Amino acid sequence: MLNLNQAAPDFQGVQAYTDGEFKTISLSDYAGRWLVLFFYPRDFTFVCPTELRGFAKHVDDFQSLKCELLAASTDSEYSHKNWFEKDLPQVKFPVLADTTQALTKAYGILNENDGSAERGLFIIDPEGKIRYILISDGSVGRSATETLRVLTALQSGELCPMEWHQGEDTLGKA
Numbered sequence: 001m002l003n004l005n006q007a008a009p010d011f012q013g014v015q016a017y018t019d020g021e022f023k024t025i026s027l028s029d030y031a032g033r034w035l036v037l038f039f040y041p042r043d044f045t046f047v048c049p050t051e052l053r054g055f056a057k058h059v060d061d062f063q064s065l066k067c068e069l070l071a072a073s074t075d076s077e078y079s080h081k082n083w084f085e086k087d088l089p090q091v092k093f094p095v096l097a098d099t100t101q102a103l104t105k106a107y108g109i110l111n112e113n114d115g116s117a118e119r120g121l122f123i124i125d126p127e128g129k130i131r132y133i134l135i136s137d138g139s140v141g142r143s144a145t146e147t148l149r150v151l152t153a154l155q156s157g158e159l160c161p162m163e164w165h166q167g168e169d170t171l172g173k174a
Contacts, residue, residue, distance in 0.1 A: 001108060002107065002108050002133060003130070006130060009106035009107055011102075011103050012026040012027070014097070016077060016094040016097060017080035017081045017097065018093065020085070025070070030070070030124070031126070033066055034067035034126060035123070035124040036067060037072065037122045038051070038070075038122070039104060039121075040073050041119065042075060043073060043079045043082075044083055047141045048073075049088060050141050051119075051141045051142055053091070054143070054144040055071070055144045055147075056088070056092065058148060059093060061148055065148070065151055071094070072095065072096035072097075072098050072104070073095070073097075074098050074099060074110075075097060077097040107120055107122065108120075118135055118138065121142055123151055158174055159172050159173070159174050
């Protein structure tokens, strides 16, 4: 079980597909930066592309907050390449191929029944600590704008009430 404010499970040399290329990616590649790591169940499905397109639409917003996006599923990098080139060319951030399921297990979101990832989203701070965890049913897509709101609130260092947005009053220092 993962706990907030503890180190994110490390990973090294995981194959990924990103913008027409295969790469190997490690958590240490993101040291010193904020990271939104989100898992989705499978390539070539129904809800997953809506999320991937939604996050892709907000890449500049995340980058303006010094945050990188990284997606993952238990599908292979070849499956990612086929799907992304055909149906999701707007997605330029890396998508990990967790074919061993080691990463999905480490983050506590492996669906043991079918070997897929549950919808898990983790915001990791520049020190490598997990600051936010969201796990939802596979039938419900997540919101990139809500993730941006939470990221902004975390970065503020303030106590932020429900529905808080940057520029609004906070409740003081965290």
